[in-house]
Amino acid sequence: MPLASRRLYAHNALMPVTISGPKRLRGEITAPGDKSVSHRAAMFNAIANGSATLTNFSPGEDCASTLDVLRSLGVEIDRGPGAEGLGDTIHVSGLGMHRLTEPAEILDAGNSGTTTRLMSGILAGRDIFAVLSGDTSIRSRPMGRVVSPLRQMGAEIFGRKDNTLAPLAFAGGKLTGMRYEMPVASAQLKSSILLAGLRADGETQLTQPAQSRDHTERMLSAMGAHVETERNNVSVRPSELEAIDVYVPGDISSAAFWMVAGLVHPDAEITVRGVGINPTRAGVIDALKMMNADISLENERDAAGEPVADIVVRSSNLKGAVIAGDIVPLLIDEIPIIAVAAAMAEGETRFEDAGELRVKETDRIAATADWMTAAGVRVETTTETMTVHGAGRLLGGTFNGHHDHRIAMSEGIAGLISESPVTITGAEIASISYPQFWTEIEKLGGAVE
Numbered sequence: 287m288p289l290a291s292r293r294l295y296a297h298n299a300l301m302p303v304t305i306s307g308p309k310r311l312r313g314e315i316t317a318p319g320d321k322s323v324s325h326r327a328a329m330f331n332a333i334a335n336g337s338a339t340l341t342n343f344s345p346g347e348d349c350a351s352t353l354d355v356l357r358s359l360g361v362e363i364d365r366g367p368g369a370e371g372l373g374d375t376i377h378v379s380g381l382g383m384h385r386l387t388e389p390a391e392i393l394d395a396g397n398s399g400t401t402t403r404l405m406s407g408i409l410a411g412r413d414i415f416a417v418l419s420g421d422t423s424i425r426s427r428p429m430g431r432v433v434s435p436l437r438q439m440g441a442e443i444f445g446r447k448d449n450t451l452a453p454l455a456f457a458g459g460k461l462t463g464m465r466y467e468m469p470v471a472s473a474q475l476k477s478s479i480l481l482a483g484l485r486a487d488g489e490t491q492l493t494q495p496a497q498s499r500d501h502t503e504r505m506l507s508a509m510g511a512h513v514e515t516e517r518n519n520v521s522v523r524p525s526e527l528e529a530i531d532v533y534v535p536g537d538i539s540s541a542a543f544w545m546v547a548g549l550v551h552p553d554a555e556i557t558v559r560g561v562g563i564n565p566t567r568a569g570v571i572d573a574l575k576m577m578n579a580d581i582s583l584e585n586e587r588d589a590a591g592e593p594v595a596d597i598v599v600r601s602s603n604l605k606g607a608v609i610a611g612d613i614v615p616l617l618i619d620e621i622p623i624i625a626v627a628a629a630m631a632e633g634e635t636r637f638e639d640a641g642e643l644r645v646k647e648t649d650r651i652a653a654t655a656d657w658m659t660a661a662g663v664r665v666e667t668t669t670e671t672m673t674v675h676g677a678g679r680l681l682g683g684t685f686n687g688h689h690d691h692r693i694a695m696s697e698g699i700a701g702l703i704s705e706s707p708v709t710i711t712g713a714e715i716a717s718i719s720y721p722q723f724w725t726e727i728e729k730l731g732g733a734v735e
């Protein structure tokens with residue numbers, strides 16, 4: 287379905303959802319395909335030589351936005367149902383590094399920051415004119431962080447507010463490699479520059495202030511690119527890519543909701559199958575363990591270059607913790623749901639060095655503080671920090687989903703354990719990453735009305 291109609295559907299579906307919890311929470315869930323890996327598998331194969339099959343592709347709208355953008359650039363993509371229990375299968379016919387065609391329309395990234403920032407690296411310095419934009423959230427998120435280094439490499443890119451906001455217009459230019467010190471530990475920024483570096487003259491060298499997710503480096507290397515990583519430094523030399531089939535592991539960012547549900551519910555055991563546990567993504571496991579969580583990993587295995595495991599969680603007496611420093615980029619998307627664990631824990635949990643949360647799909651520090659305060663939890667915030675005073679309880683109520691999938695789903699998990707039901711307005715936003723989320727709650731025994 288074209289993006290415009292998908293979004294229309296989402297806007298028409300402004301149905302509040304009400305969640306209440308069962309006495310026992312038991313069950314097994316298969317995590318949906320990882321969003322970060324799905325975006326990359328589609329984009330990188332689109333500019334590779336040959337064609338590829340992607341298995342267990344993310345069901346979320348964000349990755350569908352990436353497919354739509356690639357189609358508008360002339361890439362042939364077929365999508366069909368996957369095998370039982372798996373996400374859709376995608377066939378991508380790669381155009382090679384230099385053959386994307388000029389789009390006749392504005393490229394619509396929807397709500398997806400990954401689409402906007404990674405595609406910026408792909409569109410930079412090409413022989414075509416393209417305009418990339420997205421929804422209200424995307425048009426207010428910082429794009430200067432990618433535009434500025436791409437312009438330094440020689441790309442002609444223009445945007446609103448002195449080239450810092452989308453819509454972004456790409457008008458060619460000639461790319462040259464450079465050394466770049468990244469101001470933030472952002473995988474989106476790193477990936478954008480690496481993708482431009484594939485087509486630049488000479489080497490591109492990056493230093494990141496801390497590790498961020500490394501799916502780009504892993505996948506580009508597997509496709510034959512000259513990418514080298516040494517601690518926080520990554521470099522790339524001009525390369526062609528060879529198409530590769532990708533089995534997309536389950537999304538740990540989606541699994542995190544069930545992990546926290548199982549830990550905070552007084553009588554629970556939940557198994558989440560097939561979760562990607564790449565160390566640059568798995569900070570949530572370490573953070574919850576610091577909070578005294580009963581989490582075990584079973585069937586650890588490798589799926590197409592990414593480590594995968596089944597994760598088993600059981601009811602736990604959680605304690606507050608300090609979550610700060612280099613671990614933060616490794617669990618950045620999970621902070622809204624870890625905050626639910628913090629609310630149910632004994633003592634206070636401090637999230638530090640978390641200013642990036644303010645520029646996600648919404649300001650996630652403000653949104654979390656807003657709904658949790660209404661749920662009877664004391665939350666203190668500064669620009670970079672959030673302190674949750676664990677009360678061991680959450681009141682119910684009606685909370686706004688803040689047009690942010692991870693906020694709405696965190697409120698949904700709260701409904702499984704709160705003293706009275708939780709109603710989430712704008713709950714359909716979960717489909718950005720996890721359309722089946724509300725049905726899965728029912729599968730575990732929760733009531734969804």
Ligand code: S3P
Nearest residue numbers: 322400471472473474475618619
């Ligand atoms: C992502 C990186 C993260 C994350 C986002 C997905 C990616 O953003 O928040 O949901 O796929 O590269 P930053 O790298 O900008 O922190």
